[in-house]
Amino acid sequence: MSEHSPEQSPQYDREADRAVVRDALGVGIGVGLYGVTFGALGPAAGLSVWQTCALSFLAFTGASQFAFVGVVASGGSPIAGALTSVLLGGRNVFYGISMAPHLQVRGWRRWVTAHLVIDESTAMGVTRPTSHQARLGFYWTGITIFLIWNVTTAAGAIAGDAIGDPEAIGLDGAVAAAFLGLLWPRxxxxxxxxxxxxxxxxxxxxxxxxxxxxxxxxxxxxxxxxxxxxxxxxxx
Amino acid sequence: MTDVWWGVLAVCVGCYALKLAGLSVPAVVLEHRFTVRATALIPVGLLAALVAVQAAAGDREVVIDARLAGLATAVACLLVRVPFLLMLVFAAAATALVRLV
Structure with missing residues (x-):
């Protein structure tokens, strides 16, 4: 599937590949770490540690997770929260469409790969000149974020659960800031x-x-x- | 199961289904101009509404309180490109400080 042009030496390709992986790791680690904020907000909104961790493990799409927690924290019903969250997750459909030609996945691989379709993995994949590099960027970013995001969510949730009063440390102000941070680049x-x-x-x-x-x-x-x-x- | 668990389950199933749909559905169906136009602005709309409600909504009323200081701090941080995590720390600190005063 990769579209290496003949004039590119294998050496050049390896260097380019390494650069893609390096970028993916940088973004993946940076983004993955802020799972700690999501983790801390879960218990602040009234979710249990398990519910908070389940969202990061099974939904795994940051903005939608923040949206669910944000609506529930502001007194909304869990169903209103879920509706907001899933509406916001709608953008992942278009990410999937733009990555599908590069990924070419079928069967069980498609089921697993689908879980990694998020803002950052798509951004780090879709801009690459070849499908080979698109896959490298996508998988390295997606898997790195998945691993770190889930560990930091658990850490944040346990810490948040122990803190007790989230408003005393200004966490409600941080939630508004988080949404603004997600909105800003758009x-x-x-x-x-x-x-x-x-x-x-x-x-x-x-x-x-x-x-x-x-x-x-x-x-x-x-x-x-x-x-x-x-x-x-x-x-x- | 509690209501919150049902909500969590709905989020997990719904969000995964959307991701899978993107990889499975023929592109022509969803790249239709109408669909693209109708959905392009949903993330902006939802996130803007979330900012507003999270910063200024109380119990069925609009309230001006310490959260607004957190939001103002966030704007300042975004303007000078402070990293995301650090911005959240500053915003939380500003909110907590104003609340103490």
């Missing part, structure tokens, strides 16, 4: 910036009139409407 166009401002206003307007969690779901869905209106104008 605010790279006038369209996304406008959507963000409109949705913030809409969500705050809805807070007094709806059950906790509902402003978040309606905010996300209003982005669908805005996407249909503005997405077209940007394309045409």
């Amino acid at each position: 605010l790279d166009s006038p369209v996304t910036r406008t959507v963000a401002v409109v949705v913030v206003a809409l969500a705050l307007l809805l807070v007094p009139f709806t059950a906790p969690g509902v402003p978040i779901i309606l905010g996300g869905l209003s982005a669908v409407a805005l996407g249909l209106v503005w997405g077209g104008r940007r394309d045409d």
Whole structure:
């Protein structure tokens, strides 16, 4: 499947491969470590250590995990939390589509590989010049994050469980900061910036009139409407 | 099982199913222009709503409290490109300090 051009020497390829793995490890370790924040937030939101760890092991998609915990922490029902979380996980479908031609996985390999389809593994894979390097970047990043993310989640959850009062150390402020940190890189166009401002206003307007969690779901869905209106104008 | 466990289970099953769908479904179905346009802004919308609610929502009311100091700290950190984990530490510290005062 790899598309090595004939003029590239094997030596050159090995060096390029090593650079891809090095980058993947750097991103993987950096991202994996902040699983400790997710771990600490779980018990703060009222989840048990096991529930917190189950999310990192089985859902394994950071923003969606934070979303579930965030909604539950703000008093929303677990079902509202799950709905928000799964809606946010929808982007992984498109990551899968963009990686599928490089991965070419079938049978049990597809079932295992699917679990590694997240923001960072896709970002470190999809930009590579060859499918061979795309796979290297994807798997090294995905597996590194999976291993570290789960260990740090457990550590954070046990520590968070022991701390007791999360608000005394400002963890609720850190959750807002975490969502902002995830949102920030997406605010790279006038369209996304406008959507963000409109949705913030809409969500705050809805807070007094709806059950906790509902402003978040309606905010996300209003982005669908805005996407249909503005997405077209940007394309045409 | 408690409600929270059902929620956790729904998240795990739902998120995995979406990942698997991306690797399994023929690209033409989901790369349809309408689907792409309709869904492209969902992450931005959800994350913006999560920021707003997490920073300023109380029990069915909008409240201005120490969390806003944490958020302002986060903005400052993001502007000068402080690493993610460090930004969270600063934001938590700012929230806790303002709450003490």
